[in-house]
Amino acid sequence: MIALLYNILQLILLIIFWPLIFAFVVFKPKYRKRIPARLGFPLPTRTVRKKGPTFWVHALSVGETTSAVPLVKGLRKHYPESRIVVSVSTESGEALAKTLLATTADEIFSSPLDILPVLSRFVLQIQPDVYILVETDFWPNILSVFRRKKIPTLLVNGRISEKSLADYKKFSFFFTPMFRCFSHLVMQSETDRLNILKLNIDQDKLHTLGNLKMDAHINIATDDMKFSKLLPENKRIIVAGSTHPGEEEVIFSAYSSLKTHYPDTYLVLAPRKPERAEEILALGAEQNLCGVRRSEKLSEFGDYFLLDTIGELADAYRHGAISFVGGTLVAEGGHNPIEPASMGIPVLFGPHMEDFAEVASNLIHSGGAVSVANHSELESTLRELMSDSTKREQMGLAAKACIDSQKGVIKQHIDLIQTVL
Incomplete structure (x- = not known):
């Protein structure tokens, strides 16, 4: 029901405010450059499917991308025949991903907006076997799409501060169904795990595995000058x-x-x-x-x-x-x-x-x-x-x-x- 109301409200707002949204995108270079890609123009390349699974790893911005790097490299090492695609929401995060994961990921692209027709095109194109969300950037449609298609979804490096917990509890009708869409929620610390448990999430889905950045390798400068x-x-x-x-x-x-x-x-x-x-x-x-x-x-x-x-x-x-x-x-x-x-x-x-x-x-x-x-x-x-x-x-x-x-x-x-x- 919440997902239905979310999409109805989204549609109404798009209809009412589309002239303003259009003008905002056209006259703001930052959005003019990224919004078409986030709508799927163009879509990620349909690469030849490899023998191994397809992993879709998503990061919000620079901090989350930094966390994702050791995991993506770990996936490549353990699944050398896999296909790994990485989506990033912000321009700076995507630039960092292209610097640090250029030789590891098969594709790095702007993440899709949480609009059902857009998401359907991305999912059909990528055909992931697993979706891995790093730390944050929760959206109802993408999680519900994966749940309906029975594609496993994992939250990794999860953290939830007392302030965030208060917000999530206040709007639990919205957030709790999203968290329940995950196959597993992997938290950084036991405190984070206990906090998210307060949102009535199945404790069998919750894990405390530490911070991904603990295993991060030092990245050397890429400039010609040391x-x-x-x-x-x-x-x-x-x-x-x-x-x-x-x-x-x-x-x-x-x-x-x-x-x-x-x-x-x-x-x-x-x-x-x-x-x-x-x-x-x-x-x-x-x-x-x-x-x-x-x-x-x-x-x-x-x-x-x-x-x-x-x-x-x-x-x-x-x-x-x-x-x-x-x-x-x-x-x-x-x-x-x-x-x-x-x-x-x-x-x-x-x-x-x-x-x-x-x-x-x-x-x-x-x-x-x-x-x-x-x-x-x-x-x-x-x-x-x-x-x-x-x-x-x-x-x-x-x-x-x-x-x-x-x-x-x-x-x-x-x-x-x-x-x-």
């Missing part, structure tokens, strides 16, 4: 990754103060949205910091390096002495601390690590990470680590050991996937 050549020599590098508005000002302030005591310090700042580059350069200029952009030809190093590209943050972490994970000094839920920790460098983050709560807690308790509440704590912690190379090394080793102890996640996922084929 990434190390972009950074000054003999500098201790602080890498601030996936930052959000409200954080850059704090980071620049702490960095400016730090440089007066430790002139061999150098900052690499990677905003979550590279299109904010001009805004961030202006913020740096307010504190007399001149930044250089990765996307432009470099003639000098400047006071800091602005990484305004997609897919190179891991390379920056590899050259770092200390890392700061963004989306944590502001209420954004936090971003991935696994990547810098696996590089063997100390990890700092703010109090808002809701989306990676268990990983963050483990890193703190292992001695590999520190949570800083504000500008003052960030600056004092950076000073302490800059002045004590032994502590930096010990924290880095602890962080890496914490991540290494939790590897093997991909094998557990592959074992589960085998049961639905």
